[in-house]
Amino acid sequence: MLVSEPIDDDTGQWNRQKVHILFAPSTRCEILAIPLNALHRRDELEWKENRARRFSVKDAYHVAIRLSHQDGAEHSNARIDGKVWKTIWALKVPPKVRNFIWRVCSNILPTKENLHSRRVKMEPRCDICYQQPESTSHLLWECPMARNVWARVQKCSNQMAAKVYHGSHYWYSGGLSAPCSIPERHSSRTIRSLAVLLVSVR
Structure with a gap:
């Protein structure tokens, strides 16, 4: 059925008789209360x-x-200054990685905790460890599975991986005004590594 069916073609107003025929009593009053444009202009x-x-x-x-x-x-864009945003968007990584980092910093990943807070009916606990709510921080750093991934990266790589782990967690947890707690000479390379690793951990 089209919306135009219960509307009178001549007057441009609701055809009360059709409304009473087509709709249940509980919705008739609500429909008739909707004002219509009598000038016959296209929407x-x-x-x-x-x-x-x-x-x-x-x-x-x-x-x-x-x-x-x-x-x-809990970690809104307001906490991150323009310099950090420029650093994120200037990373030489695929666009999807930059977008993911933006979502992490804005805490808008569709984690179970975020969905639950938006009244989506689901259990907020992590499906992997069943111990803590699946928050952004838990998903990427604190869950045993995430910790295992980070540990393997550090084992196969060098000390830079440890700096990426600790620096990125600090960055997210409260130090968002600075890219990472790492030496300046490593910052660009480390943040680039951080971006790719975070997507891998997910």
Whole structure:
């Protein structure tokens, strides 16, 4: 059934008789309370986030950022200064890796804890260890499985892997104003390694 079916073609208003025939009593009043445009203008999609009323990817990006702030994420973009964001977006890694790091810093990964906080009906505990809620921090650093991955990386690599692990966890847990707690001469290479390793841990 089309929305236009219970609307009178001549008046542009609801045809009460059709509404009573087509809909249950519980919804009739709600439908009839919806005001209709009597000028017979075609419906148009409007984007309320700019004066031109037209959608743009740039505006959608800013809306997404604003909504992530409003959701009260425990590690919001507000805690990360512009220098760090420039570092993230300048990483010479695939775009999906940069996007993943952005999601980690914004705490908007679809972890079970985040979904549960948004009233998705599910058990928030980690499916791997069944001990702690599956938060971003738990998923990437604290879960025994994640710790095992990091341990193997450190065993097969050098001390830089240890710096990536400790620096990245510090970075996420509270030191987001600086890329990592590592020497400046290693920062670019280490952050690049961090980005790729975090995706692997996931």
